[in-house]
Amino acid sequence: MTDSEIKDEGNLEPTLPFSPRVFSEHLLEWYKLAGRELPWRQTRDPYLIWLSEIMLQQTTVAAVIGYYRRFLMRFPRLTILASAPLEEVIDLWAGLGYYARARNLHATAQELVENRGGEFPQAVDELMMLPGIGRSTAGAIAALAFDQSAPILDGNVRRILCRVFALDELPRSGSADKKLWKWAESLTPQHRTHDYTQAIMDLGALICTPKSPRCDQCPVESLCLARSRNLVDMLPMKTPRKKIPTRHQLALLLVNRERCLIQRRPPNGLLGGLWEFPGFETTQEEPFAAIRQHCAGRRSISEVRLLGHARHTYSHFHLEVDFYRVDLVPYDGIAEGTEQWLPLVDLEQLPLHGAHKKLLPLIGA
DNA sequence: AATCCGGGGTG
DNA sequence: CACCCAGGATT
CATH class of the missing domain: 3.90.79.10 (Nucleoside Triphosphate Pyrophosphohydrolase)
Structure with missing residues (x-):
């Protein structure tokens, strides 16, 4: 056993019912066989990863792919995006929704070119200062582009953690949010964070789906509290929605x-x-x-x-x-x-x- | 903590 | 049609 393994065991969160190392190892092994190939996965270029993560906010992979290709055809590099008129950026975003994302994308490109020599910062807290980049997107960029040990908490991860830990709270409440971020942090490994981050996103997209999850194919089934307590179909708890005018x-x-x-x-x-x-x-x-x-x-x-x-x-x-x-x-x-x-x-x-x-x-x- | 931001998919 | 999904900014 190496020093780092001993240290991991020593830092084990008292609230965790299993070793985070077992979780990530199972996940990474599954990912090698079952992970998806996506247009933005052949690269570590922070520009390409950033663009894909912004497009994927509140949006499915299937809807994004065509937009991603067209966008890069017109704006292949950060400097080209920064010097383009905002109207052209909006035009390429038309139909994708949440148009503040396009405005923030353009603003971030200009900020990076004007004040940071066209380079992305690598630290999560610095990434979060850029328009349109919150904690989860910052974590994704840090992990995917720079292989830093930064957690993400997107919809997929949120759903997975609600089930794995059988969270008995509305998943968007402040209290749940704190716990979920803590768990996400505990489970994110120190090494191979790039692969781990893509793996957990794929687990949510392919196995731990909102409806009819494929628990029999899940690499962390044996660790999942919702599974052992037969609560998978009840979790995450559904937030009541108000009717709209x-x-x-x-x-x-x-x-x-x-x-x-x-x-x-x-x-x-x-x-x-x-x-x-x-x-x-x-x-x-x-x-x-x-x-x-x-x-x-x-x-x-x-x-x-x-x-x-x-x-x-x-x-x-x-x-x-x-x-x-x-x-x-x-x-x-x-x-x-x-x-x-x-x-x-x-x-x-x-x-x-x-x-x-x-x-x-x-x-x- | 609550509200503002779209569009796509399912049944 | 009704309902489900899902980050960040703003107030």
């Missing part, structure tokens, strides 16, 4: 000489920097009067008709959109501010946000 909106296809008016949303807040049809929120049903009111004094309307409806759900409200085509008496439309007259045939390529993208099939009707 519904908002109504009118969106307008303002048509003038085969072009329509579109506008870019302000850079911050909901769907920041994405394009949309002009429109307004409504509380009651007076569509035609409201539309004429909305367009009053701007241009002459020749015809208004309803094209259809779309529903879209955000994290905290439902949106119902009524889509109207408004044909204008042809005139020389001048776009102002964030507006633009776009040929109708170009709408498909436009980085519209999800709710308005659902309206496009209605145009042909």
Whole structure:
């Protein structure tokens, strides 16, 4: 037995029902055989790892892969990303959601190039000072790019630890959070942290899944308290969710000489920097009067008709959109501010946000 | 501690 | 459709 093994045993957390070393060894052995090959796993380049981790926040691997490739095609290096206009970064992010991630990505790239010689810091607490990088993402970058012994606590790890330790609390509570981070820290080995980190993410994605986990294939089944107590299907505890309100909106296809008016949303807040049809929120049903009111004094309307409806759900409200085509008496439309007259045939390529993208099939009707 | 941020998948 | 999933910033 080596010195480090003796020391590990000596530091064993009294709350841990097993040796962290056994846990990580079983996990690493499984990973060698069953680990996934992903586009961002052939590298230790912190730029590539950082990009993948930001894209993977709140997002599945399947949804990310295409965006990751397109993004790197356009921004293959940190310096190129830093010198690009934010609008181009948003355009490549369109459809991926949580657009603050794209703004923070751009801000971090500029911060690193301007103040750190284009290099990522290696320490977790320094990584956490960068926009869009919290404790878990900082840990992932430190572990994957720099092979540091830093824990992560993403959704996969959170679910695994809730089960392995049979945590009898809501997993997002402050109290649970403290315990989970402590456990994550205790289980993260001093060596081979790069592989360990990818292994535990894969365990969550492939074996310890939210529904129907494959416990019979799990490398740490013998250590899992939820398994031995037959609680796997009850854990993690489900946080009660509140019901969300519904908002109504009118969106307008303002048509003038085969072009329509579109506008870019302000850079911050909901769907920041994405394009949309002009429109307004409504509380009651007076569509035609409201539309004429909305367009009053701007241009002459020749015809208004309803094209259809779309529903879209955000994290905290439902949106119902009524889509109207408004044909204008042809005139020389001048776009102002964030507006633009776009040929109708170009709408498909436009980085519209999800709710308005659902309206496009209605145009042909 | 609670709320704000999307979009995809399942049944 | 209803419901599930899931990091970081902000207030």
